[in-house]
Every structure is written in C-alpha cells, then in structure tokens.
Amino acid sequence: MSIEDGPGDTLNPAESLDPDDVRNNDGDDVVDPPEHWSEADKFGMTPREEREGETLDEKLSEEEPDVEVEVPPDIPVAAAPDDSLTEEDVDRVLDDDVEISGEGRKSAEVVDGVIVEDSRVDKGQVDGTPEDGDSLFPIVD
Numbered sequence: 001m002s003i004e005d006g007p008g009d010t011l012n013p014a015e016s017l018d019p020d021d022v023r024n025n026d027g028d029d030v031v032d033p034p035e036h037w038s039e040a041d042k043f044g045m046t047p048r049e050e051r052e053g054e055t056l057d058e059k060l061s062e063e064e065p066d067v068e069v070e071v072p073p074d075i076p077v078a079a080a081p082d083d084s085l086t087e088e089d090v091d092r093v094l095d096d097d098v099e100i101s102g103e104g105r106k107s108a109e110v111v112d113g114v115i116v117e118d119s120r121v122d123k124g125q126v127d128g129t130p131e132d133g134d135s136l137f138p139i140v141d
Helices: 047-052 056-061 087-092 119-123
Strands: 108-111 114-117
Touching: none
Parallel strands: none
Antiparallel strands: 108 114
C-alpha cells in the first residue's frame, strides 16, 4: 500500500483533511473578517459626500410614510343593526350585487357578505369558446 491509497491516486479521507499532508503550507495567513462590516451603502460615507451634503430630493426619497393600523369593528358590518352604523361603516359595506366580470377579469359574487371569486379565470381560460367570432384563416370546404 502506498501513502496515497485513496481512489484515483488521492489521499485517504483522514489525510485529506490534514493541512500538513495536503502540503498546503504556502505561507498565506488567513485573516478573519470583522464581526460587523462598515456600512458603505448610505449617503455620507465618503469625504466628498460629507462635504457636499445630501440633496432634499435624496432625503425625501428615504422617508417612509406613517402607517395607521385600521382597527376592525367589534362585530361584522353585515351583522350590525342599521341604526348603529356610521358613514364610515356604510362606506365599507359592499353592495350585494357586486360583480367583477369582463374579458380577462375575475368574476365574483357576494355571498353572506364575503366576495367569492371564480378561480377558473385565473388558470388561463378565456371567456367563451374558440368558436366565438370569425376565423382568422380562410375555411376551405
């Protein structure tokens, strides 16, 4: 048996993990990266950017709007008595005859205050059959 008794004239698995046997002592010192990299992804990280300053448009583009959390009503709007509804509540109520239909759109209906959509339209089906309308090619009898 030779020293290199792995498959295809390679080192065996135990020796392949040992850096001395791999003869990988080329003098390179490995440096570990710091725990936290400096963030050079913001404005003002270079001396030039610090001198010139950030424009108002750049500052405004970084702003995020305040988000108001909408509190759901205590009882569903559909179950609330008519005299307890406010204008805000009435605006939330959908008409019972809501229908979203047309070419390429979902069709929906309201059942007990819930919008039920027709999922067949999502799957790539078109309205009607291919026989609807005139043919693009001449029909030879």
